[in-house]
Amino acid sequence: xxxxxxSWIVLLIAAFYSxxxxxxxxxDRLLRSGAEPQNWLTYSGDYGGHRFSGLDQVNTRNxxxxxxKWVYQTAATGKFETTPLVVDGILYATGQDDRAFAxxxxxxxPIWQYQRTLPSDIRPCCGRVNRGVAVLGDKVYLGTLDxxxxxxxxxxxxxxxxxxxxxxxxxxxxxxxxxxxKGLIILGVSGGEYGIRGFxxxxxxxxxxxxxxxYTVPGPGEPGHETWEGESWKVGGAPAWMTGVxxxxxxxxxxxxxxxxxxxxxxxxxxxxxxxxxxLALNPENGKLNWYFQFTRHDEHDWDATQIPVMIDSGxxxxxxxxxxxxxxxxxxxxxxxxxxxxxxxxxxxxxGKDAQGRPRAGKDSSPTLQGHTVCPGxxxxxxxxxxxxxxxxxxxxxxxxxxxxVFSTAPQPYEAGHAYYGSAYFPSDQAEPYRGAVRAIxxxxxxxxxxxxxVSPTWSGVLSTAGGLLFxxxxxxxxxxxxxxxxxxxxxxxxxxxxxxxxxxxxxDGKEYIAIAAGSSLYAFGLP
Amino acid sequence: xxxxxxxxxxxxxxxxxxxxxxxxxxxxxxxxxxxxVGNPRHGEQLFDGSCSSCHMINGKGGRLGPDLSSxxxxxxxxxxxxxxxxxxxxxAWGLTEATKEFPxxxxxxxxxxxxxxxITGVALNEDQFTVQLMDISQHIQLLEKDKLRSFQKSxxxxxxxxxxxxxxxxDLRDIIAYLESVAQ
Numbered sequence: 001x002x003x004x005x006x007s008w009i010v011l012l013i014a015a016f017y018s019x020x021x022x023x024x025x026x027x028d029r030l031l032r033s034g035a036e037p038q039n040w041l042t043y044s045g046d047y048g049g050h051r052f053s054g055l056d057q058v059n060t061r062n063x064x065x066x067x068x069k070w071v072y073q074t075a076a077t078g079k080f081e082t083t084p085l086v087v088d089g090i091l092y093a094t095g096q097d098d099r100a101f102a103x104x105x106x107x108x109x110p111i112w113q114y115q116r117t118l119p120s121d122i123r124p125c126c127g128r129v130n131r132g133v134a135v136l137g138d139k140v141y142l143g144t145l146d147x148x149x150x151x152x153x154x155x156x157x158x159x160x161x162x163x164x165x166x167x168x169x170x171x172x173x174x175x176x177x178x179x180x181x182k183g184l185i186i187l188g189v190s191g192g193e194y195g196i197r198g199f200x201x202x203x204x205x206x207x208x209x210x211x212x213x214x215y216t217v218p219g220p221g222e223p224g225h226e227t228w229e230g231e232s233w234k235v236g237g238a239p240a241w242m243t244g245v246x247x248x249x250x251x252x253x254x255x256x257x258x259x260x261x262x263x264x265x266x267x268x269x270x271x272x273x274x275x276x277x278x279x280l281a282l283n284p285e286n287g288k289l290n291w292y293f294q295f296t297r298h299d300e301h302d303w304d305a306t307q308i309p310v311m312i313d314s315g316x317x318x319x320x321x322x323x324x325x326x327x328x329x330x331x332x333x334x335x336x337x338x339x340x341x342x343x344x345x346x347x348x349x350x351x352x353g354k355d356a357q358g359r360p361r362a363g364k365d366s367s368p369t370l371q372g373h374t375v376c377p378g379x380x381x382x383x384x385x386x387x388x389x390x391x392x393x394x395x396x397x398x399x400x401x402x403x404x405x406x407v408f409s410t411a412p413q414p415y416e417a418g419h420a421y422y423g424s425a426y427f428p429s430d431q432a433e434p435y436r437g438a439v440r441a442i443x444x445x446x447x448x449x450x451x452x453x454x455x456v457s458p459t460w461s462g463v464l465s466t467a468g469g470l471l472f473x474x475x476x477x478x479x480x481x482x483x484x485x486x487x488x489x490x491x492x493x494x495x496x497x498x499x500x501x502x503x504x505x506x507x508x509x510d511g512k513e514y515i516a517i518a519a520g521s522s523l524y525a526f527g528l529p
Numbered sequence: 530x531x532x533x534x535x536x537x538x539x540x541x542x543x544x545x546x547x548x549x550x551x552x553x554x555x556x557x558x559x560x561x562x563x564x565x566v567g568n569p570r571h572g573e574q575l576f577d578g579s580c581s582s583c584h585m586i587n588g589k590g591g592r593l594g595p596d597l598s599s600x601x602x603x604x605x606x607x608x609x610x611x612x613x614x615x616x617x618x619x620x621a622w623g624l625t626e627a628t629k630e631f632p633x634x635x636x637x638x639x640x641x642x643x644x645x646x647x648i649t650g651v652a653l654n655e656d657q658f659t660v661q662l663m664d665i666s667q668h669i670q671l672l673e674k675d676k677l678r679s680f681q682k683s684x685x686x687x688x689x690x691x692x693x694x695x696x697x698x699x700d701l702r703d704i705i706a707y708l709e710s711v712a713q
Binding site: 458476520 | 628629657
């Protein structure tokens with residue numbers, strides 16, 4: 001079948017589903033999101049975390065003809081980290097300072113806007129950012145910087161319900177897009193720089209009632225509590241500040257967690273510090289823990305493990321792969337949580353071997369010191385929250401890598417509620433190469449890097465692969481770039497005028513494919529002329 | 530920590546905390562016992578004789594290196610000395626873009642065009658596809674990388690080092706005293 005014929009079939013199927021299910025986003029539609037590639041129904045595009053679009057109208061043969069179709073400006077300052085969702089021609093996204101908006105996805109013209117009135121004393125660690133919404137039924141959901149969960153009417157942006165999850169004055173906030181399941185809205189808290197006690201919440205999608213909460217730092221009497229020294233668990237951090245993935249086959253929710261607090265000082269919190277820097281397999285019905293896997297024990301380098309985990313099926317193997325901030329690419333059996341492999345995909349100096357489970361083990365000299373010493377990767381990691389992508393056509397896992405090393409130092413710091421709680425400082429190392437970046441394609445089966453596309457400087461852009469054989473990435477210099485997904489050949493680029501702090505997505509309306517990305521203070525959509 | 534987008538730690542601080550740090554840094558600079566006292570008039574003569582071909586002060590001088598009109602007000606004494614003695618140790622920062630994490634550095638770039646012309650200069654800015662140069666004749670060159678025969682970057686500064694046998698400690702103190710005088 002020619003690619004052109006396949007494109008038409010995909011778009012006809014897309015048009016059928018669009019007419020069939022207009023308006024309401026059901027759990028069934030979310031489960032079968034791959035059947036309607038014209039829509040982008042959840043943060044990573046599907047429950048598996050793939051950030052892969054089944055659209056192929058834009059492909060390796062015509063990508064060089066891509067043009068900007070529209071631009072939407074938020075007119076706000078700060079990092080614009082959203083991944084839009086698209087439902088039947090309407091685009092839903094968030095922006096800086098907890099704004100949300102709905103646009104005509106063909107033209108970028110606004111349909112409604114929501115602007116939260118934030119208290120003046122909120123405590124976002126890393127910018128007044130928000131990464132997106134969830135949709136379910138006729139509502140749009142977001143978490144806010146003042147630690148509320150809000151449901152908006154999808155047609156008007158009116159507030160349907162608004163519930164308080166935690167006290168923002170103590171450093172709790174929400175920045176990640178929620179995940180919608182059957183009747184539930186699930187999201188994890190941010191605030192690992194403030195000595196919070198991390199949690200993952202599930203809310204009734206209709207009423208906003210909280211159905212369950214899983215504390216990522218176990219309390220007295222709970223398994224894992226013994227991995228914290230004294231009272232350190234009370235301010236143990238382990239936020240859950242990215243969106244999880246869901247495996248319908250085993251009805252397991254996979255959610256990742258961030259650094260223990262204080263982030264760069266292990267003294268005073270001796271132990272593994274569960275469940276910081278871990279992958280959690282939860283029962284979505286009740287929030288009970290099935291199993292966990294901890295990537296970095298007793299972390300002292302701020303290496304949150306919150307990168308999107310990606311479900312990969314290979315024959316009878318049901319895998320979960322993650323390119324971790326600590327520089328290793330992990331592959332797990334997602335049924336049991338057993339580690340299958342861990343290979344470095346970036347420069348790492350902190351590990352001197354592997355433990356009995358095969359986990360990279362910290363070397364004796366890797367801890368921060370009073371005087372400071374150089375460790376790779378640096379505090380911002382070998383990658384960070386920007387999304388990876390898995391392309392089933394190439395069987396390659398794509399990740400944005402940051403090559404940087406930092407000098408880590410540490411000093412005692414008392415906890416004070418609502419104040420930054422690092423116990424540390426870090427700064428660029430003179431002894432290492434200048435910071436740089438790359439997109440790397442990893443063979444998921446072997447963990448080996450197949451190719452890389454170098455960026456001039458490290459980027460905060462995620463990546464998107466498509467059925468058109470393309471891989472989209474952005475850079476800190478403001479370029480949006482299309483590469484051939486099979487190799488690293490650049491096919492097209494566009495200068496957007498602002499650095500990218502977001503992950504791209506794709507959708508189609510009226511048979512026309514668009515690729516969207518946020519950059520600077522604007523949201524861009526590209527398509528064929 | 531998700532992402533601070535800065536070149537070091539400082540996230541999560543209140544404005545008050547940031548100003549406390551700034552005040553502290555300013556205080557240690559002013560108290561620095563090694564701060565030299567030189568002859569700014571002699572320093573100006575030395576600057577005009579050997580530095581101003583590439584560096585501008587208050588609108589006079591060259592364009593290849595950073596403008597030094599206010600450099601003494603924002604850098605430590607040791608940093609100023611190092612910049613003269615060993616300019617490649619830490620390349621100066623150039624253009625800073627509002628949404629970009631890292632500023633452009635004064636990297637040396639050498640390209641060969643398709644016609645075989647070699648151009649050497651300082652990068653004013655660069656991305657994956659283009660480079661904007663100030664060449665050694667102080668002309669701006671706007672270049673597309675895929676149209677070049679070769680493109681090479683170096684962290685070896687175009688500014689030559691000035692060791693003590695080329696510029697005495699006393700003369701260096703005088704130049705810095707001049708920079709101090711114009712920065713006030």
